[in-house]
Amino acid sequence: MKPAAYKATPKLSAQASRALLEAVGGVSLSEKRRRELAALAETARQAFARPLPAKAHGH
């Protein structure tokens, strides 16, 4: 039998939930981070549009 390809994320324990809330709860998206994510998204979009290397085959 094959191993699972991936697992469901289990509900966090109380301690882990508190740690996550402390790390994430009060944070909203800053303009700086919004711009970073937008730039990364554009990079990804360009990579999807870029032709494959000349030697790539099977497409």
Next chain:
Amino acid sequence: MAIERDRLSLRHIRDVEAKALHPFICGRPQLDEFLRADAHNYDAHGLTSTVVVYAAGYGNPVAYFSLTADSVHLSSGERTELGLPFDAPISYYPAVKITKLAVVSPLQRSGLGKVLIELICGIVSTAPFAVRLLTVDALNLDAVLKFYARNGFLENLAQSKERQGQKVRDSILMFKDLYQ
């Protein structure tokens, strides 16, 4: 050799023929086998979506990653509005799980993995639905855990303590906040 972002081409698995995936070897047979034998089926049935990575100068795929919608549920005692500064009685954070990420052996330690994490951040952040966290069940190996830690992932606290207590796990759940 470092590979720069602007030398990469990405293709969804459904646009890549199976024979093009046969040469892929990353050194972990389960990851190689998944790409060659299972990735198309998992995509076709809506289980996990795989992106194949090409690089200029390389005729075969150099990496791949797979993504699946996920959620991170808090324990019932901690559903205190997610710590938000407004009333939002939500019990989980929306997330995307990196179910697979692999780089061919010759390009490991080239920085390509870091680039892929960055591209994943960009891809999921542009979806017209909310995603706050990336999750990954990282192989419980120092090199793998350090890779994700270097790229902004934090270990699930409970599992981290268990690991320190010598409990053996195959994988460690880790999170990355897209907003930080």
